[in-house]
Structure formats: structure tokens, C-alpha cells
Amino acid sequence: MDGSTQPQKAQTGPRWNLLLLLMAMTAIGPTTLNILVPAIPALTRRLGADGATVQFTVSVFLLALAGGQLAMGPLSDRFGRRPVLLAGLALTALASLLPFAAPNVTGLVVARILQAVGAAAGIVIGRAIIRDLFERDRAAAMIGLVATVMVVVPSAGPLIGGVLDTAFGWEAIFLFTAVTSLAVLAWAAVTLPETRGLNAAPGLQAGFMRDLRALSISRNFNGYILIATFGSGTFFAFLGGSPHVAVTSMGLTSAEYGLWFAASSLGYMLGNYVASQLSPRFGIDRLILWGIGFETVGVIAAVALAWAAPGGGPMIVFAPQSLISFGNGLLLPGAIAGAVSVRPQAAGTAAGITGFAQMTLGAAMVQYGGWLLAGAPSALPLALLMAALVLALIASYALLERRT
Numbered sequence: 001m002d003g004s005t006q007p008q009k010a011q012t013g014p015r016w017n018l019l020l021l022l023m024a025m026t027a028i029g030p031t032t033l034n035i036l037v038p039a040i041p042a043l044t045r046r047l048g049a050d051g052a053t054v055q056f057t058v059s060v061f062l063l064a065l066a067g068g069q070l071a072m073g074p075l076s077d078r079f080g081r082r083p084v085l086l087a088g089l090a091l092t093a094l095a096s097l098l099p100f101a102a103p104n105v106t107g108l109v110v111a112r113i114l115q116a117v118g119a120a121a122g123i124v125i126g127r128a129i130i131r132d133l134f135e136r137d138r139a140a141a142m143i144g145l146v147a148t149v150m151v152v153v154p155s156a157g158p159l160i161g162g163v164l165d166t167a168f169g170w171e172a173i174f175l176f177t178a179v180t181s182l183a184v185l186a187w188a189a190v191t192l193p194e195t196r197g198l199n200a201a202p203g204l205q206a207g208f209m210r211d212l213r214a215l216s217i218s219r220n221f222n223g224y225i226l227i228a229t230f231g232s233g234t235f236f237a238f239l240g241g242s243p244h245v246a247v248t249s250m251g252l253t254s255a256e257y258g259l260w261f262a263a264s265s266l267g268y269m270l271g272n273y274v275a276s277q278l279s280p281r282f283g284i285d286r287l288i289l290w291g292i293g294f295e296t297v298g299v300i301a302a303v304a305l306a307w308a309a310p311g312g313g314p315m316i317v318f319a320p321q322s323l324i325s326f327g328n329g330l331l332l333p334g335a336i337a338g339a340v341s342v343r344p345q346a347a348g349t350a351a352g353i354t355g356f357a358q359m360t361l362g363a364a365m366v367q368y369g370g371w372l373l374a375g376a377p378s379a380l381p382l383a384l385l386m387a388a389l390v391l392a393l394i395a396s397y398a399l400l401e402r403r404t
Helices: 016-034 037-047 051-079 081-095 105-133 136-147 149-168 171-191 208-216 219-249 254-282 284-308 315-341 344-373 380-397
Strands: none
Touching (some): 016 051, 016 081, 016 105, 016 149, 016 171, 037 051, 037 105, 051 081, 051 105, 051 208, 051 344, 081 171, 105 136, 105 171, 105 315, 105 344, 136 149, 136 315, 149 171, 149 254, 208 344, 219 254, 219 284, 219 315, 219 344, 219 380, 254 284, 284 315, 284 380, 315 344, 344 380
8 A cells, every 4th residue: 555554454442542643633624613713803904804704714614624525535545544644634734834925815715725625634534544443333432432522622723723813923823733733644644554445345445436336326325424414414503593592582691602502512522422332232223213312302392492481591492402412422423434334445435425414514504593593583493493404314314224
């Protein structure tokens, strides 16, 4: 492959040094997404642009992060996990230095797009590496542990960015991203083995189009990818709509909203942990079913409380969301592990398609949730939107082939 050490067989238990590296790889994208937000006013003055145009660099990063996964996954199947990952991290590091020379906001947008495409490698290849090294149910356990950074890190990004901007100026934010990307690049270059093809059957290292056709006609692949997409869709819908409910309708301060949101996010982390402990014992399909059950109970409670007690305070919104988040934490690791296990030699392609679908629907739900709740007098429209997503989630589970 590329001369790096090749593991001899799939692992059955966690390797904590590898787990930490995978978390660091995955964290690059979510951190870089939000870290720029506190510096938007300073960049607006520096580039002579309006705030809305500079704010666009956050939205375009999310879209590029989705598209980047669609590209990086197949490339890692074709050329190997190591070279594509290292190239992606190098791209993010170099792109982080471009804003120092950017003459206008267009240069900043280009830099953000390149940052996101490079950072996508860490997310999608991390999932593919897990599937290379672990059998399906153990892969779900590992993905559950790694997935916690997708919730924790975006919350820390604005805090890091605010501290750096206040202490050193906006330039420090891009320097921080460049340095951290290079640090993870060096770590991966020294310790990460090539894992592509480890679990593939002999003679099945197929081309991209053949893998794509095989995945597209697989009932299980389509079921798992839809479960992951609609399952995470409830989180993104809540992310888009809950600020309007909590701050505009209920009169909470931004700080109070942040505390309530963080508390409800603990449910997702708890679900990830439970999934990591139970998926090897009970299998991913049962964990997915349990997760759907918790999401269903959560949206029923959300609709009932929003209908019966529209002025009941933040508990009527965030308590049901904690149940929904817990269900999300249970089902997402299994859905992702299932999607990348349908055709193990195309794990990168499958991971890329899954990540692209999740983030594309997520971006749409953030925008639609915000629009839907902008003038709403209560949380009922948000609860109904999430209920519709859970109905789609239940229908997606019906696509999975039943095992005897």
C-alpha cells in the first residue's frame, strides 16, 4: 500500500491510543466550524464586508464539510486511509494560513471551503478505520465513543475562539487551527497504520462505481443511512428552532439557553456510552430499535407538553429533548456501523455517503427549524417537526432485513 505497518487481523477490543487519535481526527472539523464565530465582528472590519457576508463563512463550511466527506471516503477506498487522511489534514493546516493574505471576504470563503474539505477526512476516514479494525457490533461501540466529540467539541469551539480573539486577535484563531491540524497530522503519520482492505474478502477490492452500485441496491445500506440521517435530523431541527422558543418566546437569556441546551446534550453522550457498552452484547439492530423507542417517547412528550402547557417554561422543551438525545446516542453508532459494514471493502465510500446525508439534511433542518419557529408563539411547531422526523425514522427501520 504505502509502506506503513499493516495490521494482521480485525481487533475485538478497544485500543485507547488509537481511540484518542480517532477522536482528535474527528474533532478538527467540528472545532473549525464554530471557532470563527466570536471573531466575525473583527473580520468584518478587517475585510470591509458586512456581517451577514462574513457569517456566511460558517454556513459554507458546513456544506463543504458534507461534500468533502462524499469525496474523501471513496478516495480512501482507492488510495488507502493513511495518505488521504494525511493529505486532508495538511490541506486544513495550509488553508488555515490563507486568511492572513486574504484581500477580501472572497478569499476568506475560499479558505473556509478548503479547511472544511480537508477536515472532512478526519470524520469519514475515522469511521472507515474503525470498521477496518473491528467487527460490526464492536465497531458500533467504538463509533459511539468517538461520536461524543461531535457534540462536546462544537460547544467548546466558540469559547476557544472567543478567548483567542480577545487575547491575541482574530489571526490567533487561524493559527490555532493550523497548529492543531499539523499536530494531529504528525501524530497520525507516526502511529496510524494502513487499515484499508483488512476485512475485505479476497478479490473484492472493486472500483468506485461498482461499490456504489452494490451499496445503492442494498436494502440494509439504505435503511441504515436513512436511520442515521433522520435520527440526527431531530438534533439539527432542535438546534435551529430551540433558540427562538427559549430566548424569544420564553424570555431566557443566551447564557440560560446555553446551559439548558448543554444539559439536554448530556442525554446524547449518555446514549453513546450505553451503546458502547451494550452493542457487542445485544447487537446494533436492537440498540437502534431501543433508540427509536426513546426518540418516539420523547417526541410524544414534546408534542403533549407543548400542546397542553405552552407557557410551562423551558422544562417542557428540554426535558423531552433529553430523551430524544438519549435515543439518538443509542441508535446513531449502530446505524453508522451498519452502513459501513454492508460492503467492508467500500467502508470509506459508505462512511462518506452517510456523513454527507447527515450533514445535508442537518443543514436543511437548522435553516427550516429557525424559519418555522421565528414567529411561533409556542414550541408546538418544533415538536411536530421532530415528530415527523421520528415517523420517517420508524419507516427507515422497516427497510432493514430481519435476521433470524
